[in-house]
Amino acid sequence: xxxxxxxxxxxxxxxxxxxxxxxxxxxxxxxxxxxxxxxxxxxxxxxxxxxxxxxxxxxxxxxxxxxxxxxxxxxxxxxxxxxxxxxxxxxxxxxxxxxxxxxxxxxxxxxxxxxxxxxxxxxxxxxxxxxxxxxxxxxxxxxxxxxxxxxxxxxxxxxxxxxxxxxxxxxxxxxxxxxxxxxxxxxxxxxxxxxxxxxxxxxxxxxxxxxxxxxxxxxxxxxxxxxxxxxxxxxxxxxxxxxxxxxxxxxxxxxxxxxxxxxxxxxxxxxxxxxxxxxxxxxxxxxxxxxxxxxxxxxxxxxxxxxxxxxxxxxxxxxxxxxxxxxx
Numbered sequence: 001x002x003x004x005x006x007x008x009x010x011x012x013x014x015x016x017x018x019x020x021x022x023x024x025x026x027x028x029x030x031x032x033x034x035x036x037x038x039x040x041x042x043x044x045x046x047x048x049x050x051x052x053x054x055x056x057x058x059x060x061x062x063x064x065x066x067x068x069x070x071x072x073x074x075x076x077x078x079x080x081x082x083x084x085x086x087x088x089x090x091x092x093x094x095x096x097x098x099x100x101x102x103x104x105x106x107x108x109x110x111x112x113x114x115x116x117x118x119x120x121x122x123x124x125x126x127x128x129x130x131x132x133x134x135x136x137x138x139x140x141x142x143x144x145x146x147x148x149x150x151x152x153x154x155x156x157x158x159x160x161x162x163x164x165x166x167x168x169x170x171x172x173x174x175x176x177x178x179x180x181x182x183x184x185x186x187x188x189x190x191x192x193x194x195x196x197x198x199x200x201x202x203x204x205x206x207x208x209x210x211x212x213x214x215x216x217x218x219x220x221x222x223x224x225x226x227x228x229x230x231x232x233x234x235x236x237x238x239x240x241x242x243x244x245x246x247x248x249x250x251x252x253x254x255x256x257x258x259x260x261x262x263x264x265x266x267x268x269x270x271x272x273x274x275x276x277x278x279x280x281x282x283x284x285x286x287x288x289x290x291x292x293x294x295x296x297x298x299x300x301x302x303x304x305x306x307x308x309x310x311x312x313x314x315x316x317x318x319x320x321x322x323x324x325x326x327x328x
Contacts (some may be wrong), residue, residue: 030146030308034125039117042147043129049109060134061199062102067131067307068195070124073164074184075311077152078123081106081323083122084155094158099202103277103324110323123323124149128307135303138198139295140254143304150317153326167251168205168269169216172279175271182309184302190275190284191298196246196268197258203232203242206268218273224248236319242254243254244268251267256296259289 037041070080073091081103084090091097106126113121125147136142156164166178179189179207208214211230232242245251246268247258258272262285264275267273276285311317318327 005201007049010287017072030148032144032146032157033149035117035197039113039120041116042113042121043312045112045116046109047133049105049112049129052139053105054134054137056201057255059102059137060196062100062304063127063134064106064127064195064294065199066100066102066106066133067127068192068233069100069165070127071306071309072166072178073156073161074152074315075309076128076149076187076307077123077311077315077317078149078320078323079152079155079311081123081127082152082155082326085325089157091155091158091161096162096167106323114321115179116222119319119321122149122151122319124154126323130199132303134296135254135299139301141205143300144229146304146308147194150311151320151323152311153316153318163322166271168201168271169214170271170274171206171216172277172281175274176280183305184306186281187284187298188302189301190281190288191295193272193275194256194295194299196272197250197256198247198252198254200243200245200251201268207232207242208245208269209268213300214270216270216271216274218277219265220267221265226263228268246272254294259285261296262290323325 033094050063054063066080066186069078069091070078080091080100082088082090082092084093092100106123109126109130110121110123113126125145126147128147128149132143132145155161159283164178164191166175168177175189176186179185183194208229209220210225210232211220211234214222219247228244231244247261248266249261251255259276261267262273262276264272265276267276275281288298321327
């Protein structure tokens with residue numbers, strides 16, 4: 001009887017390993033109708049929770065930021081949502097991700113979907129849909145989201161995560177290379193940077209720019225710098241202290257004001273102002289600043305393109321039942 005029990009356990013383990021190996025990254029083709037038969041109400045469920053839980057408030061930019069930080073590190077696989085375990089680090093615990101929020105919103109959406117269609121919709125797809133709805137709730141464009149992503153079973157380590165996320169002091173060349181390594185061109189990079197038309201940054205990330213002490217120096221409007229210095233002391237003020245909006249004109253509206261800020265040399269981060277610094281994307285910044293519809297169209301296209309970044313070939317994936325932990 002004991003031998004039979006051990007045999008059954010080994011069979012179950014072998015089956016789980018087989019499923020994990022078969023369900024590896026890059027195995028699925030993304031399509032907007034991926035859940036048409038298995039979870040036809042998926043978009044309605046996501047939109048309902050987003051509208052009730054987020055609305056047009058501060059949590060909408062947080063959800064959008066989660067998607068960016070997920071896709072830039074090993075592709076759009078929801079690895080940013082994984083908690084640390086005794087055997088694996090968490091991407092949440094890296095310095096660039098320390099200020100991420102919005103996890104509870106994703107958990108609430110996932111719980112609703114598990115009631116509606118259990119073990120079907122991946123956390124990676126939840127992030128993709130929620131970020132689209134976040135933009136729409138803030139008055140921005142909408143788009144059809146290709147679906148069918150799977151969730152990775154492992155997070156990237158802290159060093160890899162930090163190296164693959166943009167820095168507040170990146171120059172234009174560094175930004176173009178980082179986006180280019182993901183298959184995103186300079187136009188995509190310029191449009192996606194427009195996500196900074198909403199949201200806020202901590203003092204520690206813009207201090208060097210407004211005090212002129214960072215290695216990367218771009219022109220800054222003196223009155224803008226002075227206003228930011230009033231919120232951000234030259235030393236100290238870590239965490240949430242000294243938060244400032246990326247876009248001073250319409251900080252809670254998804255529009256093209258961010259680009260007009262750059263033209264006025266009022267970009268909050270050095271990596272923002274890098275887009276309008278005499279480099280190769282100045283003309284795009286001017287176009288987006290003058291034509292909000294053009295920005296909206298290019299942003300939507302670039303979001304789809306970014307959302308198609310797959311995890312590395314061969315990475316074990318699954319549909320997680322809980323977004324913060326692997327299934328076994």
